[in-house]
Structures are given as structure tokens and as C-alpha cells.
Amino acid sequence: MEEEGLTYAQLIFHNQSQTSSSKTSLPQERKGQAPTKVKSKEVNSNPLWFLLAFIFFIISLLLLITIIALAITYSRASQRLVHEVLKNSNLTKEQNQMKKTLSLLKNARCMTTGSGSQCTSCQVGWWLYSGSCYYLSNDKLTWDDSRKNCSNSQSDLVVVNNNDEKEFLKKNIHESHWIGLANKEKEGRWQWVDNTSYTTTPKFSSYYKRINRDNKDCVTLITEFDYDNCNETRKWICEKKAQQLPL
Structure with a gap:
């Protein structure tokens, strides 16, 4: 009986020991596996x-x-x-x-x-009037030299075509000025430098027609036309066409 009891008790103890051992080993394995899997995920996710x-x-x-x-x-x-x-x-x-x-x-x-x-x-220093430019000199020259000076500016001594032009010039001068009228080629025949006929322009006043004009073949202007010796030095007036503005 004792052998059977011991044997039975031993069997029961032995079975319990195995069961306990099995239960104990199972969590250890899971515990051992779980950290391994977590570490693997952390390593792979970083x-x-x-x-x-x-x-x-x-x-x-x-x-x-x-x-x-x-x-x-x-x-x-x-x-x-x-x-x-x-x-x-x-x-x-x-x-x-x-x-x-x-x-x-x-x-x-x-x-x-x-x-x-x-x-x-007109260029600087010239006066504009009725489509023409006029230059009134400050220096004095003979009639021939005055005309040469005008030529250097592509102009000539002024030709007084009408009384309006004559009045314009008279207002701007205060002493005798050479103009482009002379009697040099033929005695008694007055001619403008541009070949305009004297008969179509303003004339000498009756006073100047009566005075002695020996050796006075050139003409000046101050208030009226006046005879003068061409070799005398006077101021002069140049004239040329005004420039057209592209307006």
C-alpha cells in the first residue's frame, strides 16, 4: 500500500512538476521572443x-x-x-x-x-520779320566789306521791298546803316543787290533828291534813304530768308 501510495503520490508530484515546468517554460519563451520582436520593429522603424x-x-x-x-x-x-x-x-x-x-x-x-x-x-542775334531774318551790326565797314560780311552768313545787304519793312527797320536802328541799294554800275541807275527794280520799292524822299550826291553811290538808312560815299564806314543790315520750322 505504501509503495502504491508513494508511487501514486510521486506520480502526482511528478505530473505537477512537469505541468509547472511546462507553464514556467512557456512564459519564458514568450518573454524571450516578445522583446526580440519589439527590438526588431524599433530597429526597422528608426x-x-x-x-x-x-x-x-x-x-x-x-x-x-x-x-x-x-x-x-x-x-x-x-x-x-x-x-x-x-x-x-x-x-x-x-x-x-x-x-x-x-x-x-x-x-x-x-x-x-x-x-x-x-x-x-532765325538764328540767335537775328531779328525775325515777315518771313525774313535781319542782322543789325555793331561794327562799321565800307559798303563792299559790309556786303562781304553778310555773304559769310549766307545773306546779303537788306532789300527794302515795302514801307512796312522800312518802318520795321527804322524802329530798330538809331544811326545810319548800309542797305543793299547802290548806283555803282551805271550812273543814275539805282539797283538793289538782288536785282529788284528800284521803281517797285520805297523811294528817296524829295529832300534827299535835291542834295549834292557827288561820289555818293551807296545808300544808308536811318529815318529815310540817304546817299553816302561807298568807302565810308557805317553799320550795316543783313537779310536772309527765315528757316521753316517742321511743326
């Missing part, structure tokens, strides 16, 4: 997160660079726009000023005719 973070950083950097570039471009474009606006504003002011100047020039230099406006101009 490079992925690093790659995603790096990509995000690159994208953010590119966006920042793009924003900065756009800001610089916008700033430069704005500056150019402001510059163009100011430039156009200055051009508009200059154009308006030119229009005003042109208007003043037209009023001073243009004559209205049946065919429209004719605008003329």
Missing part, C-alpha cells in the same frame, strides 16, 4: 522616420527659398514699376512743357495764311 524627417526638412527649406526668391522678385518688380511710373510722370511733365514752349514758339514765330500756319525761325 531609418524610416529619419528619412521622412529629412524629406520634410528639404521640402521646408525649398519652400523657404522659394518664398524668399518670390519676395525679392516682387520687391524688384515693385521698384521697377515705381521707377517706370516716375519716369513716365517726368516724361509727361517734359512733354507738357515742350507743348507749352511749342505753343509760345508758334505764337511768336508762326503766321497764319490761307493755306494754314507757316512757322519760321
Whole structure:
């Protein structure tokens, strides 16, 4: 009986020991396996997160660079726009000023005719009147030398075609000036330098017709035409056509 009891007890103890051993070994194996699997996931997941973070950083950097570039471009474009606006504003002011100047020039230099406006101009130091330019000298020369001086300016001694022109000249001179009328080629025949006939122009006054004009074959003007010796030195008046303005 004791052997059977011991044997039975031993069997029960032995079975319990095996069962306990089995239960004890099973958690150990699971505990041993679980950390291995977790470590494997952590090792495998770290490079992925690093790659995603790096990509995000690159994208953010590119966006920042793009924003900065756009800001610089916008700033430069704005500056150019402001510059163009100011430039156009200055051009508009200059154009308006030119229009005003042109208007003043037209009023001073243009004559209205049946065919429209004719605008003329003279070089500095010359007087404009009725489509002609006049130069009143400050120096004094003989009649021949005065004519040569006019020729150097592509002009000639003035030809007084009518009384209006004569009055214009008289208002601007205060002493005798040589004009383009002479009696040098044929005695008693007065001729203008451009071959205009004396018979169609203003004449000597009756007073000057009566005075002695020996050796006085050239003519001056102060208040009226006057005979004078061609070798005397006088101031002179040059005349030439005014320049047409392209208006």
C-alpha cells in the first residue's frame, strides 16, 4: 500500500512538476521572443522616420527659398514699376512743357495764311520779320566789306521791298546803316543787290533828291534813304530768308 501510495503520490508530484515546468517554460519563451520582436520593429522603424524627417526638412527649406526668391522678385518688380511710373510722370511733365514752349514758339514765330500756319525761325542775334531774318551790326565797314560780311552768313545787304519793312527797320536802328541799294554800275541807275527794280520799292524822299550826291553811290538808312560815299564806314543790315520750322 505504501509503495502504491508513494508511487501514486510521486506520480502526482511528478505530473505537477512537469505541468509547472511546462507553464514556467512557456512564459519564458514568450518573454524571450516578445522583446526580440519589439527590438526588431524599433530597429526597422528608426531609418524610416529619419528619412521622412529629412524629406520634410528639404521640402521646408525649398519652400523657404522659394518664398524668399518670390519676395525679392516682387520687391524688384515693385521698384521697377515705381521707377517706370516716375519716369513716365517726368516724361509727361517734359512733354507738357515742350507743348507749352511749342505753343509760345508758334505764337511768336508762326503766321497764319490761307493755306494754314507757316512757322519760321532765325538764328540767335537775328531779328525775325515777315518771313525774313535781319542782322543789325555793331561794327562799321565800307559798303563792299559790309556786303562781304553778310555773304559769310549766307545773306546779303537788306532789300527794302515795302514801307512796312522800312518802318520795321527804322524802329530798330538809331544811326545810319548800309542797305543793299547802290548806283555803282551805271550812273543814275539805282539797283538793289538782288536785282529788284528800284521803281517797285520805297523811294528817296524829295529832300534827299535835291542834295549834292557827288561820289555818293551807296545808300544808308536811318529815318529815310540817304546817299553816302561807298568807302565810308557805317553799320550795316543783313537779310536772309527765315528757316521753316517742321511743326
